[in-house]
Amino acid sequence: EVQLLESGGGLVQPGGSLRLSCAASGFTFSSYAMSWVRQAPGKGLEWVSAISGSGGSTYYADSVKGRFTISRDNSKNTLYLQMNSLRAEDTAVYYCAKVYPHCSGGSCWDYWGQGTLVTVSS
Amino acid sequence: VIWMTQSPSLLSASTGDRVTISCRMSQGISSYLAWYQQKPGKAPELLIYAASTLQSGVPSRFSGSGSGTDFTLTISCLQSEDFATYYCQQYYSFPWTFGQGTKVEIK
Numbered sequence: 001e002v003q004l005l006e007s008g009g010g011l012v013q014p015g016g017s018l019r020l021s022c023a024a025s026g027f028t029f030s031s032y033a034m035s036w037v038r039q040a041p042g043k044g045l046e047w048v049s050a051i052s053g054s055g056g057s058t059y060y061a062d063s064v065k066g067r068f069t070i071s072r073d074n075s076k077n078t079l080y081l082q083m084n085s086l087r088a089e090d091t092a093v094y095y096c097a098k099v100y101p102h103c104s105g106g107s108c109w110d111y112w113g114q115g116t117l118v119t120v121s122s
Numbered sequence: 123v124i125w126m127t128q129s130p131s132l133l134s135a136s137t138g139d140r141v142t143i144s145c146r147m148s149q150g151i152s153s154y155l156a157w158y159q160q161k162p163g164k165a166p167e168l169l170i171y172a173a174s175t176l177q178s179g180v181p182s183r184f185s186g187s188g189s190g191t192d193f194t195l196t197i198s199c200l201q202s203e204d205f206a207t208y209y210c211q212q213y214y215s216f217p218w219t220f221g222q223g224t225k226v227e228i229k
Contacts, residue, residue, distance in 0.1 A: 047218040106213025108156035112165035
């Protein structure tokens with residue numbers, strides 16, 4: 001059974017940093033690209049970042065480019081999101097999601113974690 | 123950036139109704155479109171990909187259609203468990219983007 005378990009969320013002051021983790025199990029982690037998708041309270045979904053299975057290619061939304069860094073440790077089956085220079089508008093539930101290979105040419109996601117809440121406030 | 127207009131934002135319906143949700147793109151995306159269902163406090167679930175292909179395990183009352191710029195999600199006979207928020211998502215080009223969402227509520 002595929003499982004994705006996020007951790008690392010919490011309350012942080014504007015300008016601060018936080019690192020999210022997503023522990024994966026139930027599939028060959030290194031074979032799949034992964035993404036982070038976020039959802040501000042009461043709002044819609046926003047794709048944040050993606051990483052290839054090997055970790056050699058990374059992609060970011062303009063809203064986080066230069067502030068967030070996605071990475072993975074395939075030996076630990078874990079995905080990360082390092083978030084720096086956090087802003088109030090980064091407040092959201094952050095989901096990690098596994099890319100569904102049948103969405104060829106792009107990314108859609110067939111498994112999602114339960115999400116971790118990041119609150120940026122003074 | 124590909125902008126997506128999803129409508130309606132709120133849909134009031136009764137069990138047994140046929141409901142239709144629209145998703146319009148700012149430019150053509152062939153069939154690179156997915157639909158998700160999200161219930162309160164839960165992660166989204168993939169319903170449909172490639173515009174019209176039903177994800178394994180999704181009931182056949184859900185269907186998707188369209189290509190290019192105009193897409194539709196149809197629920198043929200609304201069940202109680204279908205009251206939720208639905209999102210379309212394009213994966214034709216970066217950045218991947220979502221529609222604003224359609225909340226299907228009980229009339």
